[in-house]
Amino acid sequence: MMSATRLAGRVLSGLANVAVPPQCLICxxxxxxxGACCAQxxxxxxxxxxxYCAISGKPFEYDAGxxxxxxxxxxxxxxxxxxxxVLIYDGASKVLVTRLKYGDxxxxxxxxxxxxxxxxxxxxxxxxxVVPVPLHGMRRLGRRYNQSAELARHITRACGLDYxxxxxxxxxxxxxxxxxxxxxxxxxxxxxxxxxxxxKAGVAGSKLVLxxxxxxxxxxxxxxxxxxxxxxxxxxxxxxxxRVEPTAIEALYTV
Numbered sequence: 001m002m003s004a005t006r007l008a009g010r011v012l013s014g015l016a017n018v019a020v021p022p023q024c025l026i027c028x029x030x031x032x033x034x035g036a037c038c039a040q041x042x043x044x045x046x047x048x049x050x051x052y053c054a055i056s057g058k059p060f061e062y063d064a065g066x067x068x069x070x071x072x073x074x075x076x077x078x079x080x081x082x083x084x085x086v087l088i089y090d091g092a093s094k095v096l097v098t099r100l101k102y103g104d105x106x107x108x109x110x111x112x113x114x115x116x117x118x119x120x121x122x123x124x125x126x127x128x129x130v131v132p133v134p135l136h137g138m139r140r141l142g143r144r145y146n147q148s149a150e151l152a153r154h155i156t157r158a159c160g161l162d163y164x165x166x167x168x169x170x171x172x173x174x175x176x177x178x179x180x181x182x183x184x185x186x187x188x189x190x191x192x193x194x195x196x197x198x199x200k201a202g203v204a205g206s207k208l209v210l211x212x213x214x215x216x217x218x219x220x221x222x223x224x225x226x227x228x229x230x231x232x233x234x235x236x237x238x239x240x241x242x243r244v245e246p247t248a249i250e251a252l253y254t255v
Contacts, residue, residue, distance in 0.1 A: 024038040024041050025096060025108060026041040026044075026095050027041050035111035041092060045087055046088040046090060047086065047087055048085055048086065048087060048119070051064060051068070053068065053070035054068060055078065055082055056070055056073050056078060056218070057084045057085055057243065058072070078221075078222055078225070079222050079236070080210070080222070080237060081235050081236065082122075083221065083237070083239075084119055084120045084237075084239050084240075085239070085242055086119040087115075087243070088244075088245055089216075093242045094242075096108055096112060097241060104144075106145065109151055109154055112241050113151050113154035113155045116211075116239055117158050117159060119239070120155075120209070120237075120239040123209050123239055124159045124161065124209060124239075126160075126161075128207045129162045129167070129206050129207065129209070130159075130161050130208075131152070131167045131209070131211065132148040132149040132151070132152035132165050132168075132210075133170075133211065133212040133221070134146065134170045135148075136170045149211075151211055151213065155239075161209075166196070166199055167199050167202065167203050168195060168227065169193065169194055169195070170192055171193065172192045189219050189220050189223040190223060191223070193223055193224045195227055195228060195230070200232065204233070205232060205234050207234055207235045208233050209236075209237045210239070212238070212239075213240060214242050214243070214244065215242070225238070
């Protein structure tokens with residue numbers, strides 16, 4: 001039998017849907033339920049599914065077999081163990097990222113986080129610690145919030161994991177990554193992160209999941225992971241909401 005609490009929750013949810021009908025997260029049209037997209041927008045979302053590189057999560061055009069690695073990973077292994085993302089970063093997913101990041105749409109964070117939980121289930125195992133990619137203090141003052149931290153908080157809550165934003169600091173105010181090539185991005189964030197001395201004992205030996213909104217060239221994630229690894233992290237995985245297609249990284253400068 002359904003508990004009284006669950007029944008009351010469903011009743012309240014139903015009343016809320018009558019008062020404010022659920023809207024598509026992307027276009028605002030009527031949706032079947034809260035946190036959903038309309039059929040037209042749903043068809044535009046490009047979800048990432050296997051086959052993909054076992055480490056970088058880069059989608060493959062064909063199935064190369066279980067555990068297959070991309071040429072990029074074989075040539076230059078990244079500092080993270082695994083990277084996963086929900087969607088390819090393009091028109092539809094870009095709307096969600098941009099509204100959360102720049103448009104004060106914090107109401108999108110819990111829904112986007114739910115999708116990230118599904119995409120990153122293999123990373124979000126019991127005992128891991130969730131760490132958001134931090135903003136520099138000056139940039140955070142301008143934006144008033146860190147979109148990666150908002151996503152991380154909701155992921156942590158959904159999975160019952162430990163949330164430790166204090167494990168990582170951005171110590172240098174870098175240029176915006178917008179308009180930079182992959183090499184410029186890497187140089188821009190080199191040495192931009194550190195683990196505070198007071199947090200090194202907590203980081204040492206921990207299994208961490210680094211949360212960000214978009215994985216473009218991987219420069220930001222790699223720089224953050226290196227800082228965590230230098231502090232003794234046993235493992236660092238990366239989970240993002242969207243991922244730029246490799247063929248578009250050099251041409252797409254709007255992240």
